[in-house]
Amino acid sequence: MSLPHAVLTSLLEKSTSGYDLARRFDKSIGYFWHATHQQIYRELARMEAAGWVEGLVPPDAGKTRKKHYRVLPAGRAELARWAAEPTAPMDLRDAFTVKLRADAVLDEVDLSAELARHLALHEERLAQYRAIQQRDFPPVQARTRPEALQYMILKKGMLYEEGEIAWGREMLALLRA
Amino acid sequence: MSLPHAVLTSLLEKSTSGYDLARRFDKSIGYFWHATHQQIYRELARMEAAGWVEGLVPPDAGKTRKKHYRVLPAGRAELARWAAEPTAPMDLRDAFTVKLRADAVLDEVDLSAELARHLALHEERLAQYRAIQQRDFPPVQARTRPEALQYMILKKGMLYEEGEIAWGREMLALLRA
DNA sequence: TGCTCCATGTAACACGTTACATGATTGC
DNA sequence: GCAATCATGTAACGTGTTACATGGAGCA
Structure with a gap:
């Protein structure tokens, strides 16, 4: 904990x-x-x-x-x-992915609207991260160690959102096909 | 739930x-x-x-x-x-990221060994996903709808692990610098 | 005989969520 | 005067975790 x-x-x-x-x-x-x-x-x-x-x-x-x-x-x-002390890597509990699997076995669900909604949320959050990056971080060379660490944390968040967005767009195209 | x-x-x-x-x-x-x-x-x-x-x-x-x-x-x-019904996007509870923030404020912690351990775990899981992809999925054109959905779920997992690995390598270089 | 794995469960507790309560302050 | 927001909390409940219990099956 x-x-x-x-x-x-x-x-x-x-x-x-x-x-x-x-x-x-x-x-x-x-x-x-x-x-x-x-x-x-x-x-x-x-x-x-x-x-x-x-x-x-x-x-x-x-x-x-x-x-x-x-x-x-x-x-x-x-x-x-x-x-x-050591930490276990994060456990995922992603309800949307479970719903996709449910769709695959039930074949009577339409998840496209919900996916579009999630996609918009991820895009919004990515935009927030980018705004923070612009506002709070000096260029790479001028960063202190704490700033460099905090930048990498932000970058992890941005990578995650970018992945969700790229995947979401491809998924949405498939669901609508 | x-x-x-x-x-x-x-x-x-x-x-x-x-x-x-x-x-x-x-x-x-x-x-x-x-x-x-x-x-x-x-x-x-x-x-x-x-x-x-x-x-x-x-x-x-x-x-x-x-x-x-x-x-x-x-x-x-x-x-x-x-x-x-609608779902909230997944909440993250990533202890390692909190530890990085703790490192940034305490400056008396060395997380490089732990990060290297996590990196190896992510690489292992990615290899598992790729093996499943090779074993279980026919080429794109021949996939049924359930297969296509399951493939996209697997792809989401692979994207996630790839992101963790790319970020982890960069982070490890920074921590060791 | 003793070890490991199969298979199901009980119990206790810690953590997370939801609903509600209370009163002060700020803005219209 | 009224509503929204600030600020802290209590209570109840549901979920998640950890420890332990029980007994059969397979194997060296």
Whole structure:
């Protein structure tokens, strides 16, 4: 399980509130590790109990309940420990592919509209990635090591979306034929 | 949720026992929808209670407990119903990518050995896919519709592995630099 | 005899999802 | 004044994971 470690990573990138973290998990880090706001609040409570993070309502906060979380040394150590242990490669659970197999055995389903919808979503996400690339990254030579790593993560996302799009277009042509 | 539908699909492709189904979910359909044998036994029991499948110990079975499952009309109808409803695109939960982000903020981790291990796994799986392609598929012109769909599923898997491998090689060079 | 694999399952628990609750703040 | 959004949470439930149990079959 890695949700707490994804949260630690995101908090180290920038400390913030549970609410803002949850929004980050709807984009950014969420493109590689999805989680809902309830999961995040639950993990933050656990990690605070474990001494990995600390959540404080700033003294100048007035009536707002907004808590600011930051990673404690024990949390940083835990993240380093986890990063060094082996991981299984990602398991896929792709419902659309199962539907294609169902189509192949049933032969009474039309998946073309659904595929067209997915295709549009992938194209939109690829466009977002490209915008981030333009906005946030200096040319190759000028990149620091962290920037180079983050660029490669973005590139992985772009490769994935490009693959989905290329495959989706070919598949759509076949379904419509 | 789609596990029962993945099981129905696999059973329609070929009726069999829970044990053999579990093994299929360790390869074949399992490359797109992963599940353990406990999940499969649980789902089979539920689906039998719902009248979607029927499990019988063949009369000539002797002492073996092996049950043969087959899909009933209600199960087929349920699969068709599910296939026609919209699906969310796959959520990713890629621990290795999170580790890269952790590396970028911690700068005290060496992920190169782990990446090399993953790369080898992806290369192995790609080789498996290519062997299946050679073994099971006639040339493009001679394919039936089900064959064409199954080929596209395999192709999706190959595209994915090729992307992982290309990205992994570039990433490995960067980590070792 | 002991080992591995076949075959099905129970139990406990952790994780993920969905629905709902509460109250403050911002914008029209 | 009202609606939407901010911000945090509780509760219930369903799915996924891990550990263990049981007994037969094949084989050295």
